[in-house]
Amino acid sequence: MKLQPDFSPDTQMVSAYGPGYVEVNGVRHTSACVFAPQQAPKPWGAEHVGALLPAHIDALLLDPLPEVVLIGTGREQHLLPAALMRQLISRRIGWEVMDTAAACRTYNILAGEGRHVLAALMIE
Template structure:
């Protein structure tokens, strides 16, 4: 049996830990949006309690089929009203802690799915 490393043609999350992510060789210590289509940008939210519907509406792009929401170091759901815009567009939403969201994003992106990950890295929280 021949083993070969997985090759992801989409933007991949290469490493992660509490409070940080490595994407495309760059370390990030704040919330990020990562898309299989190459989208990589800061997600302007530093605390779970500060999330609004606008934060989630900004994730909807043409062709996105699923959003993976990484809720921080532990699993925390947001009020369904914050996700209403995504759901109304027919975009699926899955919530998990940020570490699990990073791994799930890589799997879905590697399968060629049109996925966006919104990864919350809380800053200034003790």
Template sequence: MIQPRSTMKLQPDFAPDTQMVSAYGPGYVEVNGVRHTQACVFAPQQAPKPWGVDRITSLQTSHIDALLLDPLPEVVLIGTGQRQHMLAPALMRQLMARRIGWEVMDTAAACRTYNILAGEGRQVLAALMIE
């Protein structure tokens, strides 16, 4: 009989306080089982906090500046609601100046991408608009 040499664990190990998206849908995002119905910002080691952006047309440079948390993220994922919207380059200048990667996508895609990057141990920040 052949004995296995080792076992493979298919689920990543997360610290119990790691912030992960547990569900999302029209009008909400759940992070660690807590439902959020307004725009929020969070990172693996930073609990969600309000972002103050109700729609893409109200996004200003001050909202982007609020994403420059300590420690600085490697990458910022901006979820723009149910549809992806392009952002003016002027809004991204602060992130580019600090050499922080960024990606703009619909909120559902941002949730999925966030979980993948956070699961890899990356310093990712999600800034999600919720419609």
């Protein structure tokens, strides 16, 4: 019995992560990036929570809007400023803030279920 889901080779999945990097489909990224199952990683520009601006959150609001946005904040979980959270809430987008390792694991689970998830990862 096959237990692994079938993925298109183009489906973006986290293949590895560790201190200072995240690999998506075998390609290593060493700075903040954003990606979705059908969107290859691209630079995000948000290197730490203290540097987040409304424009960084606007960059996550793709067409079509994701069901859920996972924000990885590096080695430790850091909460977002309330004004930035309101940007997501006002668009009725689910979101979760966690450390980057947890965001990688959660992303793979949700993407594997076929959910329209978006990962925005800060890498320390």
